Amino acid sequence: MRALSATFASLAFAAMLALAAPAMALGPDEILDDPALEERAREVSKGLRCLVCQNQSIDDSDAPLARDLRTLVRERIEAGDSNDQVVEFVVDRYGDFVLLRPPVNAYTIMLWVAPTLVLIAGATGLALALRRRRIAANAPTAAALSAEEEAALEKILERERG
Amino acid sequence: MLIEAGHFALALALGLSVVQFLVPLWGARANDATLMSVGPPAAIGVFALVLFSFGVLTFAYATSDFSIVNVVANSHSQKPFIYKLTGVWGNHEGSMLLWIVILALFGALVAVARNAVPPKLRANTIAMQGLVTIAFLLFLLITSNPFERLSPAPFEGQDLNPFLQDPGLAIHPPLLYIGYVGFSITFAFAMAALIEGKIDAVWARAVRPWTLTAWGFLTLGIAMGSYWAYYELGWGGWWFWDPVENASLMPWLVGTALIHSTIVMEKRDALKVWTILLAILTFSLSLLGTFLVRSGVLTSVHAFAVDPDRGLFILGILIFFIGGSLALFAWRAPMLKQGGIFAPVSREGALVLNNLFLTTACATVFIGTLYPLALESLTGAKISVGAPFFNATFLPIVVPLLLLLPFGQVIAWKRGDVAGITSRLYVAAGLAILATIAVYAVTFGGPVLAPLGIGLGVFLVLGAFNEVATRARQGGSGGLAHAAKRALGLPRSTWGTVLAHAGVGITVIGVAATAWSVERIVSMTPGDVQPIAGYEARLEGVFPRTLHNYNEDVARFTLLHDGREVGRLETMKRIYPARGMATTEAGLRTFGFSQVYISFGEIQPDGSLGVRLYYKPWILLIWIGSVIMALGAALALTDRRYRVGAPVRAKGGPRESGPRERGSPTRRPAAGGATSAVPAE
Numbered sequence: 065m066r067a068l069s070a071t072f073a074s075l076a077f078a079a080m081l082a083l084a085a086p087a088m089a090l091g092p093d094e095i096l097d098d099p100a101l102e103e104r105a106r107e108v109s110k111g112l113r114c115l116v117c118q119n120q121s122i123d124d125s126d127a128p129l130a131r132d133l134r135t136l137v138r139e140r141i142e143a144g145d146s147n148d149q150v151v152e153f154v155v156d157r158y159g160d161f162v163l164l165r166p167p168v169n170a171y172t173i174m175l176w177v178a179p180t181l182v183l184i185a186g187a188t189g190l191a192l193a194l195r196r197r198r199i200a201a202n203a204p205t206a207a208a209l210s211a212e213e214e215a216a217l218e219k220i221l222e223r224e225r226g
Numbered sequence: 227m228l229i230e231a232g233h234f235a236l237a238l239a240l241g242l243s244v245v246q247f248l249v250p251l252w253g254a255r256a257n258d259a260t261l262m263s264v265g266p267p268a269a270i271g272v273f274a275l276v277l278f279s280f281g282v283l284t285f286a287y288a289t290s291d292f293s294i295v296n297v298v299a300n301s302h303s304q305k306p307f308i309y310k311l312t313g314v315w316g317n318h319e320g321s322m323l324l325w326i327v328i329l330a331l332f333g334a335l336v337a338v339a340r341n342a343v344p345p346k347l348r349a350n351t352i353a354m355q356g357l358v359t360i361a362f363l364l365f366l367l368i369t370s371n372p373f374e375r376l377s378p379a380p381f382e383g384q385d386l387n388p389f390l391q392d393p394g395l396a397i398h399p400p401l402l403y404i405g406y407v408g409f410s411i412t413f414a415f416a417m418a419a420l421i422e423g424k425i426d427a428v429w430a431r432a433v434r435p436w437t438l439t440a441w442g443f444l445t446l447g448i449a450m451g452s453y454w455a456y457y458e459l460g461w462g463g464w465w466f467w468d469p470v471e472n473a474s475l476m477p478w479l480v481g482t483a484l485i486h487s488t489i490v491m492e493k494r495d496a497l498k499v500w501t502i503l504l505a506i507l508t509f510s511l512s513l514l515g516t517f518l519v520r521s522g523v524l525t526s527v528h529a530f531a532v533d534p535d536r537g538l539f540i541l542g543i544l545i546f547f548i549g550g551s552l553a554l555f556a557w558r559a560p561m562l563k564q565g566g567i568f569a570p571v572s573r574e575g576a577l578v579l580n581n582l583f584l585t586t587a588c589a590t591v592f593i594g595t596l597y598p599l600a601l602e603s604l605t606g607a608k609i610s611v612g613a614p615f616f617n618a619t620f621l622p623i624v625v626p627l628l629l630l631l632p633f634g635q636v637i638a639w640k641r642g643d644v645a646g647i648t649s650r651l652y653v654a655a656g657l658a659i660l661a662t663i664a665v666y667a668v669t670f671g672g673p674v675l676a677p678l679g680i681g682l683g684v685f686l687v688l689g690a691f692n693e694v695a696t697r698a699r700q701g702g703s704g705g706l707a708h709a710a711k712r713a714l715g716l717p718r719s720t721w722g723t724v725l726a727h728a729g730v731g732i733t734v735i736g737v738a739a740t741a742w743s744v745e746r747i748v749s750m751t752p753g754d755v756q757p758i759a760g761y762e763a764r765l766e767g768v769f770p771r772t773l774h775n776y777n778e779d780v781a782r783f784t785l786l787h788d789g790r791e792v793g794r795l796e797t798m799k800r801i802y803p804a805r806g807m808a809t810t811e812a813g814l815r816t817f818g819f820s821q822v823y824i825s826f827g828e829i830q831p832d833g834s835l836g837v838r839l840y841y842k843p844w845i846l847l848i849w850i851g852s853v854i855m856a857l858g859a860a861l862a863l864t865d866r867r868y869r870v871g872a873p874v875r876a877k878g879g880p881r882e883s884g885p886r887e888r889g890s891p892t893r894r895p896a897a898g899g900a901t902s903a904v905p906a907e
């Protein structure tokens with residue numbers, strides 16, 4: 065399937081190249097002079113989705129739109145915004161879709177709790193099954209023998225010992 | 227004419243696979259050996275026919291027969307010959323045909339394998355494989371005919387997608403498909419068991435070689451895809467949590483669980499129903515992957531085969547097989563006899579825990595991949611689920627699993643004791659902690675979590691070999707030579723386990739080490755020297771070059787270390803005129819397990835060249851670990867218990883040193899098993 069994914073990625077890539085002058089994933093001309101600010105810009109960029117790509121962050125993407133967003137992020141950071149303010153600024157314009165890490169809200173609560181729920185449900189199911197099996201395995205030996213059978217068994221065992 | 231013969235062979239194969247499905251199934255039902263014996267020749271015949279058809283398509287590609295739509299759309303007369311051949315599966319129709327070839331190959335292999343499979347089980351399995359083949363042949367013939375003609379034939383083809391013209395992606399699909407489709411045999415075995423209503427250790431033993439084969443190839447396929455993404459996409463990442471990557475990871479996770487649960491079934495006759503369910507799930511996830519990728523639901527803008535008919539057809543196949551198998555499961559599974567029981571702290575318990583974590587990890591990937599689709603279709607709300615989500619949810623499930631892994635390997639069957647386990651692992655754990663501290667000390671001020679990751683990897687590797695060391699020592703006195711002899715005398719399946727688990731540890735180390743990778747984004751002119759993590763890269767020049775079916779700009783670098791030249795590398799930006807597409811070929815230079823990675827950027831406004839320079843310490847361990855995992859599977863396959871054609875059981879079994887390896891399922895209740903509280907060696 066990776067081959068196919070490659071095809072998708074490349075088709076997207078091709079579309080971009082056809083549409084505009086090829087741009088690279090973050091070029092040297094975009095980088096801020098202040099390394100601390102640049103590092104923050106990278107961090108913010110890694111969490112923002114390139115809207116025209118398949119699950120790529122704007123930091124990784126070659127798309128011109130991603131470049132525009134990277135520039136926007138750097139402008140906001142240079143203007144003195146905090147990381148959260150930058151993200152808020154972008155989300156206000158493009159919606160939650162732009163966040164690669166979906167926010168926890170009514171729509172996504174199931175997404176976030178599902179893994180834990182699956183684990184708990186699985187563990188509970190296992191514990192119950194194990195218990196049931198042990199009870200089932202122990203039960204017949206304890207309950208299935210009548211008094212006569214017990215006596216017969218005792219007789220056999222006597223003989224064995226003797 | 228030949229082309230039509232290839233097409234016709236597919237139709238014949240369809241007819242024959244109906245025979246392969248119906249006759250042995252009926253034979254097994256009626257207990258008729260003659261009818262059952264129709265299965266193997268039919269399966270071999272189907273394979274021969276689809277192989278012929280595949281050969282015809284390959285011939286058409288090799289000779290650039292542009293009277294075929296598929297060849298026109300995906301080939302070019304100037305393309306390097308090797309990519310003409312691999313172009314056969316670089317498109318929807320051809321890759322589907324490859325899929326069917328492998329499907330039929332596995333059916334034929336079951337037909338000719340001489341390992342001890344009861345005749346009814348074999349007949350039903352071959353029949354079920356026939357059913358799967360029918361479905362996919364119908365799909366190919368009705369919606370995706372690879373032999374469709376085009377008139378008038380154009381003089382030149384439209385070329386293969388340049389991204390696929392790469393050695394990595396040339397061999398990646400066959401590896402991956404053998405993995406995916408290999409699980410169809412496990413599925414067929416599971417269906418056969420349900421039809422017959424009988425499942426036991428013999429079943430587990432019959433299935434295990436196939437599961438191991440499929441898993442090994444899937445591991446290689448995923449690793450190959452990951453390495454390809456690393457060097458081709460140009461920014462040095464190796465896993466992107468891309469939906470299509472996830473589609474291959476899901477069957478891998480459940481397949482891994484399946485391998486482990488089959489062990490429990492083979493050795494202890496337990497977990498039968500669960501194993502059947504896993505077998506169904508693994509293949510269902512393979513089918514789901516096919517559907518997701520080919521229907522275009524995930525990638526609505528740019529899919530391989532955006533064709534609603536195809537999507538609907540695959541959805542139909544998906545519903546038929548998943549729904550049908552689960553229905554059969556629900557009906558038949560309660561009738562299967564439950565097997566041996568065990569204490570929570572035991573090898574079985576550990577393997578159950580392994581299954582719990584692996585299936586939860588798979589569920590997490592599943593939910594993360596499909597949730598946005600479901601949410602959008604239900605509420606219209608659009609969200610993205612990307613790497614940050616998966617890192618936050620997947621890792622907390624996988625890390626505990628990895629931490630527990632070495633414990634699982636030393637725990638006894640039926641009932642283990644915590645004290646004994648701890649005493650066997652303290653050396654490995656101590657060394658792992660020492661390694662962590664050492665890494666912290668050396669890289670002080672660097673990443674905080676990564677040294678723990680290295681420690682975990684070391685623990686996994688040492689834990690894996692710990693088993694061999696312990697068992698070798700248990701031969702009593704006799705010195706090192708004796709111990710080594712004992713170690714080498716351990717069954718190959720034990721060594722397979724050791725290798726596979728050590729491979730996991732090595733991959734973990736490689737992943738953790740990515741935290742120390744160095745990236746520099748700079749612009750350079752010829753003669754410029756840029757430092758990168760102890761090395762220096764000098765740009766020698768940029769020049770154009772025309773080769774085969776592309777033009778490229780080449781940037782040539784010399785790498786220096788302490789002023790001395792240590793290597794050269796080239797990075798290219800290629801333009802494929804036939805499609806007007808560009809690709810970047812990263813320049814790689816390997817030093818030990820580490821790589822210097824340089825990627826061609828853009829010509830800057832001032833005429834200099836934008837360049838990305840990376841130093842990736844120990845990055846190769848990620849894929850070396852994966853290859854070692856696959857080697858582990860291969861080694862386990864050669865264990866005489868599974869060897870095709872070998873006697874079922876080793877004579878007397880002096881090589882097999884304990885109840886763990888003897889594989890004799892005991893049906894005694896736990897009370898009787900309390901005596902084996904000593905570690906089963």
